[in-house]
Amino acid sequence: MTDPVAAVEIEGVTKRFGEVVAVDNIDLAIGDGEFFALLGPSGCGKTTTLRMIAGLDLPTEGSLRIFGEEVGMAPPDRRPVNTVFQAYALFPHMTVRQNIEFGLRMRGIKNPELRQRVAEATGMVRLAGMEERRPDQLSGGQQQRVALARALVNQPKVLLLDEPLGALDLKLRQEMQQELKALQREVGITFVFVTHDQEEALAMSERIGVMSEGRLLQVGTPREIYDRPASRFVADFIGRTNILEASVESASTVRLDNGALIEAETSTPEGSRVAVSLRPERVRLQPRGTTAAEGSSLDGEVRDITYLGHAVVYEVAAGPVSIEVRVEGEVGEPFAAGDEVTVAWDRGAAAVVAD
Amino acid sequence: MGPARRSSPTAGAAGEEAAALARRRQGMLLASPGALYLLIFFVAPLGLISVYSFATRTSTGRTSLSGWNVESYRALGDDIIVGIIGRSAWLATLTTVLCVVVGYPFAYYIATRPRHVRAVLLVMVMIPFWTNALVRVFAIRFLLGSNGPASALSESLGFGTFRILFTPTAVTIGMVYSFLTFMVLPLYVALERMDWSLTEAARDLYASGAKAFWKVTLPLTRSGIVAGCVLVFVPSFGSYVVPDILGGAKTLLVGSYIARQFRDARNWPLGAALSVLLIVAMLVAVALNQRSGSGAEDGSRPRNRRRGPDQGEAETVTAVAS
Numbered sequence: 001m002t003d004p005v006a007a008v009e010i011e012g013v014t015k016r017f018g019e020v021v022a023v024d025n026i027d028l029a030i031g032d033g034e035f036f037a038l039l040g041p042s043g044c045g046k047t048t049t050l051r052m053i054a055g056l057d058l059p060t061e062g063s064l065r066i067f068g069e070e071v072g073m074a075p076p077d078r079r080p081v082n083t084v085f086q087a088y089a090l091f092p093h094m095t096v097r098q099n100i101e102f103g104l105r106m107r108g109i110k111n112p113e114l115r116q117r118v119a120e121a122t123g124m125v126r127l128a129g130m131e132e133r134r135p136d137q138l139s140g141g142q143q144q145r146v147a148l149a150r151a152l153v154n155q156p157k158v159l160l161l162d163e164p165l166g167a168l169d170l171k172l173r174q175e176m177q178q179e180l181k182a183l184q185r186e187v188g189i190t191f192v193f194v195t196h197d198q199e200e201a202l203a204m205s206e207r208i209g210v211m212s213e214g215r216l217l218q219v220g221t222p223r224e225i226y227d228r229p230a231s232r233f234v235a236d237f238i239g240r241t242n243i244l245e246a247s248v249e250s251a252s253t254v255r256l257d258n259g260a261l262i263e264a265e266t267s268t269p270e271g272s273r274v275a276v277s278l279r280p281e282r283v284r285l286q287p288r289g290t291t292a293a294e295g296s297s298l299d300g301e302v303r304d305i306t307y308l309g310h311a312v313v314y315e316v317a318a319g320p321v322s323i324e325v326r327v328e329g330e331v332g333e334p335f336a337a338g339d340e341v342t343v344a345w346d347r348g349a350a351a352v353v354a355d
Numbered sequence: 356m357g358p359a360r361r362s363s364p365t366a367g368a369a370g371e372e373a374a375a376l377a378r379r380r381q382g383m384l385l386a387s388p389g390a391l392y393l394l395i396f397f398v399a400p401l402g403l404i405s406v407y408s409f410a411t412r413t414s415t416g417r418t419s420l421s422g423w424n425v426e427s428y429r430a431l432g433d434d435i436i437v438g439i440i441g442r443s444a445w446l447a448t449l450t451t452v453l454c455v456v457v458g459y460p461f462a463y464y465i466a467t468r469p470r471h472v473r474a475v476l477l478v479m480v481m482i483p484f485w486t487n488a489l490v491r492v493f494a495i496r497f498l499l500g501s502n503g504p505a506s507a508l509s510e511s512l513g514f515g516t517f518r519i520l521f522t523p524t525a526v527t528i529g530m531v532y533s534f535l536t537f538m539v540l541p542l543y544v545a546l547e548r549m550d551w552s553l554t555e556a557a558r559d560l561y562a563s564g565a566k567a568f569w570k571v572t573l574p575l576t577r578s579g580i581v582a583g584c585v586l587v588f589v590p591s592f593g594s595y596v597v598p599d600i601l602g603g604a605k606t607l608l609v610g611s612y613i614a615r616q617f618r619d620a621r622n623w624p625l626g627a628a629l630s631v632l633l634i635v636a637m638l639v640a641v642a643l644n645q646r647s648g649s650g651a652e653d654g655s656r657p658r659n660r661r662r663g664p665d666q667g668e669a670e671t672v673t674a675v676a677s
Contacts, residue, residue, distance in 0.1 A: 054559055055558075055559075056555050056558070075558065075563075075564075076555070076558040076559045077558055077559075077560075077561045077562060077563055081559075082559060082560065083556070083559045085552055085555070085559075086552075087552065089550070089553050089555065089556040090556075091553060091556070091557075091571060092553075092575070093574050093575060102557070102562075102570075103560035103561050106557075106560055106561035106562045106566060107561050150560070151559075151560075154560070154561070
């Protein structure tokens with residue numbers, strides 16, 4: 001880590017529930033002011049990791065530091081973090097104001113500071129005028145704002161968000177993505193959020209940690225995760241991709257199992273079994289015979305065409321493998337099912353991933 | 356086109372009305388056996404009691420239905436009767452409070468166990484409830500008797516034998532034992548429906564475990580507490596068997612007093628008047644409970660939406676039935 005002190009530092013943390021290993025020996029450092037996403041399918045341990053940072057679950061092993069201070073075994077009320085819960089967990093028997101005040105009151109903060117901070121927080125999430133309503137009188141988006149205000153009013157060092165947008169419909173979710181990003185820039189604190197939605201993670205976060213079966217598979221910027229996935233799982237989980245079985249021929253070439261030799265940079269030793277990830281939108285479809293100046297290609301036959309409005313997806317059979325090609329921004333459909341075609345891509349479009 | 360248009364909605368409305376009438380008839384048909392039963396064996400006797408409460412007791416102890424008066428109600432102001440009512444109210448209050456104190460942690464424990472353990476524990480709560488009340492009270496009498504095991508244990512520990520039977524303490528113990536189930540079940544239902552992420556949110560917002568309980572768990576289970584209190588207070592106020600058997604009828608309570616008016620003293624009008632008073636008091640308590648119950652439901656609605664309505668009760672019912 002380049003930062004002198006990480007906002008959250010997780011070292012060798014394991015969480016077991018009886019026989020089940022929910023989180024398996026994780027190391028992770030999240031920088032000060034970072035917008036970090038923990039991404040993975042349900043049951044991958046991302047929520048448990050977040051709950052351990054919050055103190056709602058305690059690690060079985062390992063060390064957890066917040067701004068250098070060991071908090072692994074501290075109860076949730078002794079940690080400088082606050083949580084936006086998945087279904088918001090707003091107190092139904094309290095008004096919006098009472099919900100937002102709760103944390104401040106628990107820490108003995110009195111008027112006028114109390115009133116001022118509540119007013120600031122309600123203004124920040126644009127809830128002014130709703131203070132006397134009860135949570136069940138609010139829409140889903142408004143409840144979400146109350147949950148945010150209730151956490152942020154405490155000025156935590158780290159804000160934890162558990163699937164914060166999961167309960168909202170698509171349009172509202174996209175709006176809230178932008179709002180959350182703006183909010184994070186405004187308050188400047190570290191946001192750690194958990195999601196199973198890879199698009200959301202790519203769109204919102206500065207860095208992503210991809211988890212599966214309790215392990216942290218890869219940590220990187222959205223671009224790194226998307227373009228240079230470290231494993232077959234990451235390549236497959238983030239976006240759509242074509243996975244082609246291959247073995248390494250040299251440092252710059254791999255041979256696909258159908259015999260074709262393609263260019264791809266790899267540090268994996270010669271002869272080892274690998275997979276090649278080819279993004280559908282990074283490959284082109286050409287009439288058979290036209291050769292590309294550089295890069296690689298595979299011959300095949302169009303099997304199926306799916307029209308998506310903004311894009312057309314071709315399914316091309318290249319020997320035993322099937323390759324998805326996504327063409328955007330093209331007028332008309334130059335190819336029909338049964339056409340002999342060549343799938344071509346630029347050098348660097350193919351990513352070699354370890355198994 | 357005009358007339359056709361006009362006539363068809365009218366026909367539709369008439370059809371709907373007929374359908375509604377048919378539905379209402381069907382509903383009445385379904386309810387009638389139960390309604391008839393309640394009418395004959397509940398409403399009619401209650402009516403009779405009310406009528407008797409305005410009657411006169413003759414010098415020979417017979418009830419004269421001529422000459423209506425409110426003498427019996429006036430007699431309720433008598434010092435002895437006021438004392439009896441006060442004592443009964445105190446015992447019922449004590450029983451209710453002890454039931455909350457004992458029952459809440461118990462219900463909390465059950466509600467926070469894994470699902471299959473909960474079902475077993477609930478059945479264990481229900482077993483004494485299914486046992487004959489008289490048998491249970493006599494069991495307590497045996498336990499607390501001066502030759503009973505409790506006394507023997509105390510003697511073997513060097514505290515000497517004790518005489519607890521036929522004291523208010525024995526009555527209180529028996530009452531709490533008899534009515535605890537009525538407290539535990541509504542509390543369990545309330546706690547089982549509790550959304551525990553709310554207490555987690557409270558902990559996350561700097562509340563200690565105890566603060567989270569007082570500020571979140573307790574207010575959100577208030578409906579269960581109120582329901583349990585009504586269910587315990589009402590029957591223990593008029594309770595007759597427990598004080599009679601464990602109290603040795605030494606400390607007179609309302610239930611025993613009413614029974615005595617009907618059986619021994621042969622003052623039916625007075626017994627009837629006292630009964631009417633108890634019934635009215637009970638109705639008031641139930642009405643208050645209903646009001647606070649609906650208020651608390653407002654608070655829990657968003658949780659219900661998430662978990663499916665009335666899952667809690669459904670589970671209790673199945674657990675009890677199995």
